[in-house]
Amino acid sequence: MKKLFRWLDNNIIKLLLVGFIFIIPLYPKLPFRMVDYTYIAIRLEDIYVAFVYFVFVIQLLRKKVRLNLQYLLLFVLFWISVFISLYLGFFIQKTIAVLNVGFLNSLRRIEYMGIFFVFASSVRTRKDIVFYLRCILATIAIVTVYGLGQKYLGWPAVQTMNPEYAKGYLLVLDAWARISSTFGGHYDLAAYLIFFIPFLLAITIRVNKRFYILVLLALSNIALSASRVSYGAYVLSSFPFLL
Numbered sequence: 001m002k003k004l005f006r007w008l009d010n011n012i013i014k015l016l017l018v019g020f021i022f023i024i025p026l027y028p029k030l031p032f033r034m035v036d037y038t039y040i041a042i043r044l045e046d047i048y049v050a051f052v053y054f055v056f057v058i059q060l061l062r063k064k065v066r067l068n069l070q071y072l073l074l075f076v077l078f079w080i081s082v083f084i085s086l087y088l089g090f091f092i093q094k095t096i097a098v099l100n101v102g103f104l105n106s107l108r109r110i111e112y113m114g115i116f117f118v119f120a121s122s123v124r125t126r127k128d129i130v131f132y133l134r135c136i137l138a139t140i141a142i143v144t145v146y147g148l149g150q151k152y153l154g155w156p157a158v159q160t161m162n163p164e165y166a167k168g169y170l171l172v173l174d175a176w177a178r179i180s181s182t183f184g185g186h187y188d189l190a191a192y193l194i195f196f197i198p199f200l201l202a203i204t205i206r207v208n209k210r211f212y213i214l215v216l217l218a219l220s221n222i223a224l225s226a227s228r229v230s231y232g233a234y235v236l237s238s239f240p241f242l243l
Contacts, residue, residue, distance in 0.1 A: 009064070010064070012055060012059070013055065013056060013059055013064075013065060013118065013121075013122045014122055014128070014131075016051070016052045016055060017052070017115075017118065017119055017122060017132070018132075018135050019048065020048070020049070020052060020115060021132065021135045021136055021139055022135065022138075022139055023045055023048055024045055024049075024112075025139050025143055025182055025183070025192060026139060026142060026143065026182050027043075027044065027045055027182070028158040028182065029043060029158050029159070029160050029168075029183070029184040030043065030044070030158055030168040031043060031166065031167060031168045032044050032046075032047070034166075034167075035100070035104060040100075040101060040104045040105070040166075041160075041166060041168075046111070049111055049112070049115065052115065052118060053114070053118070056118050056121075060121075065121045065122065066121055067117065067121050068117060068120035068121045069117065070120070071116070071120075072117070075113060075114075075116070075117075078109075078113075079109065079110055079113075082106045082109050083106055086102045086103060086106050089102060090102055119132070133199075133203075136196065136199075137200075137203075137211075137214065140193070140196055140200070140214055140217075140218065141214060141217070142182075143181050143182055143183075143189070143192070143193075143221070144181070144193070144214070144217035144218055144220070144221045145217065146181050146182055147179045147180075147181035147189065147220075147221040147224065147225075148217070148220065148221070148224075150173060150179045150180075150181060151173070151179050151224050154172050154173075156170040156171060156172060157170075157171045157172075157173055157179070157180050157181075158170060158171070158184070159171060159180055159184055159185060160184035160185060161184070161185050166184075178224070178225050178226045178227070179221065179224045179225055180225065181221060186225040186226060186227050187225070187227045187229070187230070189221060189222075189225050189227070190221075190222050190225045190227035190229075190230035190233075191227075191230065191233075193218040193221055193222055193230075194222065194230050194233045194234055194237060196218070197215065197218055197219075197234065197237065197238055198237055198238055198241040200212075200214050200215045200218060201215060201238060201241065201242065202241075219234075222234065
């Protein structure tokens with residue numbers, strides 16, 4: 001029993017991060033509690049992320065992990081730009097109708113991006129990177145297969161595209177609807193896949209050509225999501241990468 005607890009103590013951050021890799025993309029975007037005067041919801045994954053931070057801080061204080069702050073300045077500059085954009089959008093340009101909505105959306109950028117430093121602090125060897133990458137590949141496979149099932153088999157969608165959908169309805173998409181797979185919107189799905197396509201191409205080239213099936217699944221989901229900006233993002237990211 002002591003060995004089990006010792007192993008758990010040494011690996012709890014890694015286990016929680018594996019949960020993060022699967023839960024954030026795959027768990028349906030169902031509301032746990034709506035925030036008053038907005039249509040933004042606190043979801044169970046928000047509670048999970050908060051728990052990851054809580055455990056990480058405890059392990060940090062116990063010196064079980066070391067905080068890697070190599071890229072902190074870049075992140076802070078981005079977060080500052082987000083809040084400057086919020087200020088300009090609400091107070092000057094009047095393009096943000098409700099301050100609470102803009103503020104909570106800005107905070108969510110910090111919530112999710114801060115996990116980067118937890119991952120960076122948990123990586124000790126090359127095996128850790130390979131382990132996380134395998135989990136990501138499995139998640140991508142589930143996301144893309146579900147996206148096709150949503151389009152052709154009537155698998156349900158939980159979207160957050162408008163205040164009514166954000167209440168957590170299970171939707172069956174019609175023939176002309178844009179797929180969102182397990183995400184809250186079609187653009188979220190496209191952004192997720194665009195980010196990983198260069199990684200999938202690298203693995204296909206250097207590891208095994210069979211991984212190209214994941215590239216095809218990702219591209220088919222992007223096409224069915226009809227997120228037009230993702231087409232340009234694909235060209236700007238993948239073509240230079242291949243060169």
